[in-house]
Amino acid sequence: MEWNRTRRGFLGCVNSAVAGVGLAGGTRRAEAARQAVEGEDYYDKLGVTKIINAAGTYTALTGSIMPPSVQAAVARAARHPVRLQELQKAAGEYLARQLKCEGAMVTAGAASALTLGTAAAMTLGNRPAIHNIPTDVSGLKDEVIVQKGHRYEYDHAIRNCGARFVEVVTLADYEAAFTARTVMTNFFNAAEHGEISRQDWVRVAHSHGVPCMNDAAADVPPISNLWNYTQMGFDVVAFSGGKGMRGPQNAGLLLGRKDLIAAAVQNNNPNSDSVGRGMKVSKEQIVGMVAAVDWFLSQTDAAMEAEFRRRAERIAAQVKAIPTLESQVAIPNVAANAVPHLLLRYDPQRVKIRPAEVMAELRRGTPSIELNPMTGRKAGAGLPCDENTIVVGVWMLEPGEDLIVGRRLKEVLGKATGA
Numbered sequence: 001m002e003w004n005r006t007r008r009g010f011l012g013c014v015n016s017a018v019a020g021v022g023l024a025g026g027t028r029r030a031e032a033a034r035q036a037v038e039g040e041d042y043y044d045k046l047g048v049t050k051i052i053n054a055a056g057t058y059t060a061l062t063g064s065i066m067p068p069s070v071q072a073a074v075a076r077a078a079r080h081p082v083r084l085q086e087l088q089k090a091a092g093e094y095l096a097r098q099l100k101c102e103g104a105m106v107t108a109g110a111a112s113a114l115t116l117g118t119a120a121a122m123t124l125g126n127r128p129a130i131h132n133i134p135t136d137v138s139g140l141k142d143e144v145i146v147q148k149g150h151r152y153e154y155d156h157a158i159r160n161c162g163a164r165f166v167e168v169v170t171l172a173d174y175e176a177a178f179t180a181r182t183v184m185t186n187f188f189n190a191a192e193h194g195e196i197s198r199q200d201w202v203r204v205a206h207s208h209g210v211p212c213m214n215d216a217a218a219d220v221p222p223i224s225n226l227w228n229y230t231q232m233g234f235d236v237v238a239f240s241g242g243k244g245m246r247g248p249q250n251a252g253l254l255l256g257r258k259d260l261i262a263a264a265v266q267n268n269n270p271n272s273d274s275v276g277r278g279m280k281v282s283k284e285q286i287v288g289m290v291a292a293v294d295w296f297l298s299q300t301d302a303a304m305e306a307e308f309r310r311r312a313e314r315i316a317a318q319v320k321a322i323p324t325l326e327s328q329v330a331i332p333n334v335a336a337n338a339v340p341h342l343l344l345r346y347d348p349q350r351v352k353i354r355p356a357e358v359m360a361e362l363r364r365g366t367p368s369i370e371l372n373p374m375t376g377r378k379a380g381a382g383l384p385c386d387e388n389t390i391v392v393g394v395w396m397l398e399p400g401e402d403l404i405v406g407r408r409l410k411e412v413l414g415k416a417t418g419a
Contacts, residue, residue, distance in 0.1 A: 052369045052401045052404060052405060053065075054369055054371050054372070054401075054405050055372045055396070056393035056396060057218060057242070057337070057396060059249070061370055062249055063243060064243060064246045064396055065396070065398065066248065067246055067295050069294075069295055070288055070292050073287050073290075074248065074291070077286075078283075082283055084270055087287075088286060091104075091286050091287075092104045092105045095253065095255075098297065099293070100227040100231065101230040101231075101256060102230075102258040103255070103256060103258040103259075103261030103262065105254050105261055105265055106241070106251055106253065106281050106289045106290075107251070107252040108250055108251065108252065108281050108285070109241070109242070109250055110240040111252075112157070112276070113252045113253065113254040114215060115157045115158070115161060116267055117213045117236040117256075117264060118158045118160075118161045118183075118184060119263070119264065120236070120260045120261070120267060121141075121183050121213075121236075122162075122163065122184075124259065124260065130266055130267055130271070130274050130275075133161050133162050134160060137162040140162075140183070141181050141182060141183035142164060143165075143166050143179060143181045144158055144166065144182075144184050144185065145165075145166045145168060145184075145186075145210075146167060146168070146185065146186045147167070147168055147174075147194040147195070147196055148167040149192075149195075150186070150188035150191045150194050151167065152188055154215065158186060160275060161275055168196075169195060171195070174200075174201075175204055178208040182208070182210050183210070184210060184211050184213055185201065185211075186214075186215065187213070187215070189214050189335045190216075190219060190334045190335040190336035198214075198232060199232070211236065211257070213235065213236045213237070213238065214237045216229055216239055217239060218240060219335040220244040221304055221305075221339060222338070226296075234256065235256050235260055236254055236257065236261070237254070239252055241253060241289045244296070244395075245292045245293060245296045246295065246296065247288050248285045248288040248289060251281065253289065253293075304339070304395075305339065308340040308394050308395050311394040311397055312402075313329075314402045314406060315402050315403075315409065316342060317406070318403070318406030318407060318410050319406060319409050322346060323346070323351065324351065326344070326346070327343065327344055328343040328345075329341070329342055330383055332383050334381065334382035336381070337381065339395045341392065341393055341394065342391070343383070343384070343392075344389065345389050346413070348388060350417060351416050351417050354376060354388075355389060355390045356375065358375070358390055359375045359390075361412045362405075362412065365408060367404065371390060371392060372393040374389075374391045375391045376389070390409070392409075
């Protein structure tokens with residue numbers, strides 16, 4: 001009897017040990033299976049710091065995070081090779097229908113769309129010219145008219161084609177600027193300066209038989225902007241894919257006239273002898289951009305704005321006890337990034353830390369948080385901010401991150417008050 005009890009005890013211990021080994025093995029297999037599905041975390045492997053994006057859709061911060069449906073579409077597209085030109089053509093036709101325009105193509109970002117739109121205008125009806133630009137533009141129209149207040153760092157995307165700018169200020173200047181070498185006009189949609197309206201810009205260009213391009217890279221939401229400008233008469237319009245539409249960061253859209261889009265396609269990869277050969281758009285980017293447009297069109301402006309305001313309010317609630325602190329939710333009064341932002345102001349005599357120092361402190365912390373770059377700067381980007389304003393961009397926050405941002409702001413500001 002004692003032996004049996006001992007034997008049963010021994011077998012029980014053995015079974016428990018085996019079960020433990022099985023459990024551990026099962027855990028390892030489950031983890032391996034999870035990694036096979038999710039992939040290894042190469043940010044951790046490479047020692048790259050993950051951040052909470054309380055800034056906005058900035059390229060330097062890798063833009064937006066693709067929604068699950070877009071991530072899934074990209075992953076599925078990666079499983080199968082296809083003929084690239086067939087995919088581009090089918091995607092362009094689908095996007096044109098969805099976005100109520102004649103033609104569309106997926107580009108390698110908005111800057112690529114500007115280059116390809118310019119190349120299209122310069123080579124329209126002249127296929128041999130595709131080989132010559134940008135180094136030999138003799139015999140080609142190469143002047144691009146632009147408002148002086150619309151000159152910006154993305155001019156380079158247009159100059160890549162060998163084009164040169166002609167600046168105008170007034171409507172009379174604009175009327176007088178057209179010559180036999182004028183190939184196109186360019187309008188920066190989010191410009192804070194410039195006397196000539198979109199409507200007049202289009203009207204005058206068309207009266208001279210010249211196409212006009214609109215750089216609307218960061219100008220959704222509202223969702224309707226995806227067709228507002230082509231329907232206004234702009235011949236080609238450039239959008240970024242990795243901003244408000246939440247597509248792949250290295251994707252964009254060129255929308256507009258069917259003949260100009262067709263010419264842009266000829267200047268793009270995989271055509272080797274072209275200015276766009278290096279602007280490669282993969283099958284994953286193309287499918288991801290189509291999926292992002294589908295996702296974006298399923299949203300509503302009202303629902304997105306309401307959610308962004310809720311995030312701002314949750315952050316503001318966490319810092320409301322900071323002495324002298326006042327909060328404001330503001331939407332930029334320019335076309336770009338026209339979504340609710342949280343502005344926080346306080347008396348620097350009571351809260352002894354400057355907004356720029358708050359930004360640096362949040363960046364150094366764990367988790368690392370990036371505030372909007374207008375923090376601690378004079379009014380700009382359409383926001384009523386100044387050197388004593390913290391600007392929190394809430395629209396790229398993932399669920400729960402608003403509470404983390406609010407908590408960290410409370411900690412940093414509270415420490416500066418001695419609380």
